[in-house]
Amino acid sequence: MGNNVEERVAQFAINWQRLSGKIMRQDLQETLGEALSRALEVICTGVPEPAAIIAWEPFVQDLARTVRLDCQVEWIGRRASRANSIAAMASADIGINVAQWAVADTGSVALYVTPEATLYPSLLPKQHLVLLDVADIVPTVREGLMELRKHLPQLAKIITGPSMSADIEGQLQIGVHGPQSVMVLLWASDRN
Amino acid sequence: MSGRLPYDPRPWRVRRDSALGNSSMRDTLQRVAGRLSKAKSTAYGDYQIADKWRLAGVAAKRRAISQIDELVVQVIGEIERHGGKVHRARDAAEAVRCVVEVAQKNGVKLAVKSKSMVTEEIELNKGLEDAGVQVVETDLGEYIIQLAHEKPSHILAPAIHRNRGQVKELFDVEADRQGMAHLANADIEQLTQFARQQLRQEFLSADMGVTGGNFLVAETGTIVLITNEGNADMVTSLPPLLVSIVGIEKIVGTWDDLSYLLQQPALSGVGQRLSSYTTFVSGPRDESAMDGPDQWHVVLLDNGRRNLVGTPEESILSCIRCGACLNVCPVFRQIGGHAYGSVYPGPIGIVVSANLDPSMPSFLDLASQACSMCYACSEVCPMDIPLADEILTLRNHRVKTMAEPLLVRRTYEMWGRLWSTKAGYQKTIRIARLGQRFLIQKKKLRWAPGLFGGWLKTRDMPLIPPETFREWWAKTHGE
Numbered sequence: 001m002g003n004n005v006e007e008r009v010a011q012f013a014i015n016w017q018r019l020s021g022k023i024m025r026q027d028l029q030e031t032l033g034e035a036l037s038r039a040l041e042v043i044c045t046g047v048p049e050p051a052a053i054i055a056w057e058p059f060v061q062d063l064a065r066t067v068r069l070d071c072q073v074e075w076i077g078r079r080a081s082r083a084n085s086i087a088a089m090a091s092a093d094i095g096i097n098v099a100q101w102a103v104a105d106t107g108s109v110a111l112y113v114t115p116e117a118t119l120y121p122s123l124l125p126k127q128h129l130v131l132l133d134v135a136d137i138v139p140t141v142r143e144g145l146m147e148l149r150k151h152l153p154q155l156a157k158i159i160t161g162p163s164m165s166a167d168i169e170g171q172l173q174i175g176v177h178g179p180q181s182v183m184v185l186l187w188a189s190d191r192n
Numbered sequence: 193m194s195g196r197l198p199y200d201p202r203p204w205r206v207r208r209d210s211a212l213g214n215s216s217m218r219d220t221l222q223r224v225a226g227r228l229s230k231a232k233s234t235a236y237g238d239y240q241i242a243d244k245w246r247l248a249g250v251a252a253k254r255r256a257i258s259q260i261d262e263l264v265v266q267v268i269g270e271i272e273r274h275g276g277k278v279h280r281a282r283d284a285a286e287a288v289r290c291v292v293e294v295a296q297k298n299g300v301k302l303a304v305k306s307k308s309m310v311t312e313e314i315e316l317n318k319g320l321e322d323a324g325v326q327v328v329e330t331d332l333g334e335y336i337i338q339l340a341h342e343k344p345s346h347i348l349a350p351a352i353h354r355n356r357g358q359v360k361e362l363f364d365v366e367a368d369r370q371g372m373a374h375l376a377n378a379d380i381e382q383l384t385q386f387a388r389q390q391l392r393q394e395f396l397s398a399d400m401g402v403t404g405g406n407f408l409v410a411e412t413g414t415i416v417l418i419t420n421e422g423n424a425d426m427v428t429s430l431p432p433l434l435v436s437i438v439g440i441e442k443i444v445g446t447w448d449d450l451s452y453l454l455q456q457p458a459l460s461g462v463g464q465r466l467s468s469y470t471t472f473v474s475g476p477r478d479e480s481a482m483d484g485p486d487q488w489h490v491v492l493l494d495n496g497r498r499n500l501v502g503t504p505e506e507s508i509l510s511c512i513r514c515g516a517c518l519n520v521c522p523v524f525r526q527i528g529g530h531a532y533g534s535v536y537p538g539p540i541g542i543v544v545s546a547n548l549d550p551s552m553p554s555f556l557d558l559a560s561q562a563c564s565m566c567y568a569c570s571e572v573c574p575m576d577i578p579l580a581d582e583i584l585t586l587r588n589h590r591v592k593t594m595a596e597p598l599l600v601r602r603t604y605e606m607w608g609r610l611w612s613t614k615a616g617y618q619k620t621i622r623i624a625r626l627g628q629r630f631l632i633q634k635k636k637l638r639w640a641p642g643l644f645g646g647w648l649k650t651r652d653m654p655l656i657p658p659e660t661f662r663e664w665w666a667k668t669h670g671e
Contacts, residue, residue, distance in 0.1 A: 015465070082482060086430070090396060105241075106455070106465040113429075115480035123425050140241065141466070142451040149447040152412055154274070154475040155429060155484045160466040163422040165384065167333035167351055168359055170224035173384040176332055177391065178422025178469070 008104040008137040009186065015107025019161030020174065022183040032187050033066030036131070039185045043094055043127050044071040046181070052076055052092040054121040060096050060131070086120065095121025095179075099132040100156075101144050102184075108160040109184065110144055112153040119157060128179040130159075135191045195496025196284050197549040198315050200343075200533035204554070204561050211531040217345070217353035221528050224352060225519040231463025232516055232572070242459055245452040250576050252449035253510035256410075260501055263410040263443045264492065270413030274475035276488040287493050288319035291402070291435055294489050295325050298433050300399040304391075306417065306424035307331035308404025309347060309513055310439050310493060312535040316402070327402075328394045330423040332387050339366060345529035345537070347515040348461055353528050359383050366390070391423070401427035401485065403473075405438035406457060406512070408490075411446045415490070417471040418457050424471050434485035436473065439493050441509035453512065460514035460574040496548035508543050508582060510575040517569035517579055523562045532558060539569035543582040556595060559586035603643055618662070625656045 013023050024042070026035035044051045050072035055064040064075055076092050079085040089095070097117065099109040109130050111119055122128050138144050141158075148156055163178030174180050200207060211217070236242045256263055268278045279294075281287035295303065303325055305311065317327045317338075329338040333351040337344060339362040344350030351359070360378035363386050367374050375382050403424055407416040415436050417424045428434060444450055458467040477484030500506050518524045518538030529537030533554055534545040542562060545555040569579040590596065596604075610616035631637055637653040639645060647653070659667075 019464075019468075085482065086396070090392075103466075105239075108466055108470075113477075113481050113483045115478070118482035119425065119429055120483065123422055123429070141454055145447055145451045145454070148472065149412065152414070152474050154473070154478055154481065156472040156474075157425060158466065158470040159468065160464070160470070161468045163420070164468055165332045165421050166224070167331070167336065167349055168354075168356055168380045168383055169220050170227070170349065170352065171380050173332075173380060176384055176388060176421040176423075177330070177395075177426055 005134055008139060009134050011104040012102055012107055012137050016184060019107055021161055024185050026187040033063050035185060035187060036063055037067045037069055039129060039183060040069055043129060043183060047093040047127065050074045051094055053094040054089050054092045055096055056121060057098055057117050059098055089120045090124045092125045094127040094129060095125040096129045097121050099130050099136060101136045101138055101147055102132050103141050103144050104137050105140050106160055108158045110158045112151065113155040114153060122159060123178050126175060126180045128182045130184045132184050132186055133189045134186055135189060193282055194499055194550055195548040197313055197534060197545055199552055199554055204557060207531040207533050208527055211527040214353060216355045217528050218526065220352055221525055224349060225525050228462060228519045232460050235459050235463040246456055246574050248452040249456055252444055252452055253575060256444045257501055257506055257509050260440060263445060264440055267408060267410040267413050267443055271490050274413055276475055276490055279489060279491045281491055281493050283495050284314035287314045287437060287491050288316055290491055291316060292319055292323045294435055295320060295400055296323060300325050302398045303327045303400040303402055304330050304394050304398040304427050305402040306419060306427045307334050310404045310437050312344060330391050332421060335387055336362060343535060346518060347513050356380055356383060395426040395430050398431045400433040400435060401431040403427055403436045405436055405442050407450055407453060408438050408443045409447055409450050410443050412474060414472050414474040418467045420468045422469055425469055428471055428473055429483040432486045435489045437491045437493060439497055441497050456574050457512050457514045460516040500547055505547050505582065507577050508547060510577055511540055512575060514574060516572045516574060520568045520572045522564055522566060532562060539579045543579055546586050553595060556586060556590050559583045559590060621656060621660060628655060
């Protein structure tokens with residue numbers, strides 16, 4: 001892992017946390033499943049049991065099978081119809097997504113709609129967890145946008161902090177329509 | 193073709209006094225506008241690339257305006273290639289008609305909207321409601337003013353004129369309507385959660401989503417939406433039908449152009465490097481995917497914009513609606529948005545309203561009424577729009593078209609003539625010294641008759657001394 005990557009990780013972490021985002025990192029000696037268990041254990045403390053967790057993307061579903069938690073959970077995946085899937089996700093407590101890329105100097109993560117991935121886990125539950133491979137952190141928004149332009153999904157979004165508003169008397173409120181709390185779990189794939 | 197903008201028919205005097213009498217609005221506005229202005233300068237100050245990219249963004253915007261006709265053709269081709277449908281609207285009425293038709297054809301009963309100034313400009317809600325479509329605003333501030341049947345008072349913070357108690361009253365009425373219990377108190381967090389629960393149901397059951405657009409990228413036909421609450425993500429991903437209404441000036445040529453511009457609204461508007469959500473729509477939902485609409489319609493609105501291309505005023509089409517000029521304007525900070533009588537308030541509002549819709553005299557009047565010529569707006573505009581110069585141009589136009597009442601015109605002419613020479617100036621001092629004798633109260637000028645009365649309504653003036661410095665100098669040292 002080059003020095004450059006570590007610099008980007010550090011910069012990303014500062015900017016992400018500045019916007020009240022939480023961050024955890026996979027330890028050298030633990031598997032990604034173990035790291036995910038650790039992250040979910042933290043998030044679950046703020047959620048009534050059993051915690052309903054969306055694991056949609058195949059990558060996340062595979063990981064979910066290896067997760068061991070002390071708290072009670074119910075995993076939410078694809079249902080028979082689109083409407084049923086949305087209804088199930090709308091009542092979930094925690095959503096998990098895999099980041100396409102992230103931006104170091106803004107503290108942002110990007111998600112695409114693909115046949116395998118949906119944005120609803122990032123939007124409907126009050127808690128959002130993003131898995132981010134440190135190799136996918138780019139220095140600025142520009143590199144990220146060029147990446148997005150190449151793939152051009154019908155729908156994509158860049159998330160920079162939790163859902164918020166200052167519409168009443170200019171007082172900042174977190175968790176208006178989207179998540180109240182956002183966490184990034186940093187991990188390093190074989191690409192690093 | 194010029195555009196048509198909605199306007200408040202109340203005279204300036206009434207709009208202004210009603211704003212000045214709203215002390216809770218003025219308190220909040222002072223605090224919030226001050227904080228946002230400070231956040232903006234800090235954000236640029238400690239972010240090296242911000243200003244360099246800003247300048248590249250300005251160039252990209254100016255370029256797009258000069259190529260607008262080609263870019264419109266290109267963007268239509270790209271959106272339709274990706275399965276969207278484009279409608280061109282020459283003016284507000286055409287745009288509304290078009291959206292209503294799409295809604296009716298699809299049997300829409302409930303539409304959810306994300307925040308959009310352009311839909312305020314065309315009064316879309318009224319048009320849809322007249323056609324029997326229920327429209328729900330989903331931005332927290334817009335939701336509040338919709339319940340209050342008001343217009344936004346700030347581009348970014350539309351309900352800035354209402355305090356928490358007033359918001360609770362509105363929510364109580366809404367709770368009654370639905371047979372729900374009132375909130376226990378006017379706690380801002382509780383108010384926000386009330387709106388979240390209410391609107392969540394609307395998102396999940398809406399037949400149509402309506403958005404504006406912060407940028408529209410010509411080379412791929414992508415609409416970019418910048419929000420903080422997440423409501424635009426609901427609106428673009430849940431309902432089966434999506435309509436995006438975008439002014440043609442929002443088009444930028446390429447993703448390269450976009451990359452320089454994308455952060456500017458948040459940097460200048462709220463002092464963040466990016467807003468919480470930046471959403472990219474490039475087409476309707478693919479069958480294999482979960483999120484997005486089955487149909488995507490884009491309405492490209494002119495309403496007086498194309499008319500400005502190639503004129504000295506064309507730079508105002510570069511506006512990214514960040515609100516920085518509002519936050520720094522000493523007039524806006526006192527009177528808020530409603531007093532302007534246009535959906536676009538503040539310095540940019542004066543300039544945009546009068547130029548898009550020249551048929552409305554009350555917009556032109558704002559150039560004289562709601563500006564102190566301090567040039568703060570020109571200084572903060574991230575798109576380098578010479579706002580104060582544009583306001584001056586409007587004033588000039590106003591004088592040339594004799595829009596001022598005769599008495600005002602004659603007074604200023606006489607004043608101008610007298611003060612352009614030393615002798616004239618000294619003469620006015622002597623006249624004023626004589627005149628003030630009848631008006632002195634407790635050693636100060638506290639009122640005056642006629643036109644001059646306005647000056648002394650809210651302030652006292654020191655007296656003109658029995659002997660001025662010049663007179664003393666002439667007496668003791670000679671001319």
